[in-house]
Amino acid sequence: MALKEYRKKRDFKRTPEPKGDTSKIKTEKKTKQKAKKFSYVIQQHHARRIHYDFRIEVDGVLTSWVIPKGPSTDPEIKRLAVMTEDHPMEYANFEGIIPEGGYGAGSVIVWDNGTYENISRFENMKDAVKAGHIVIKITGKKLKGEFALMRMRARNPFEKEQWLFLKMKDGYAQPGYDVTSEKPKSIVSGLTLEQLEKKHAKKV
């Protein structure tokens, strides 16, 4: 089951995160997926450290990576992306506080979202993920244009997969621009991570 690891890590009696509806998960389709649009989201998450979670819809779940420094729209800058467990589709809308003591405890904002298209040499994104060679065209509010995710050789089979996330050169490339510091706010609430934390602290 695709969400086994996701569910094992969390206590849904305590966390406001979605459990996910597994009946909605589609099995891999043999049909060509090129030119279709799928969901994309980046969440900024203040757990032990502030990081960004990059997620794309692949066969009914959100395939996920942790990008410690966040995305860059400068094609010269490659960012480390560590693959993590699949998340349910419903997670794309999650913004809030994961309570103390729980997995990933801390604040989460929806930093960007939208759709992506598979422009890799694979017809299906699942094959691109398997091959470690993803090229997508993102249509988000902050990120736009072509991006690539390339798997690096794992140092050992017990380590999480390490990938590189980078902007491809196109009309949307922004050399020298720092998109995470220039555009820090949630595209849902308009709050920064810090403002969400302050708002929450007042309530408890």
Ligand code: MN
């Ligand atoms: Mn995270």
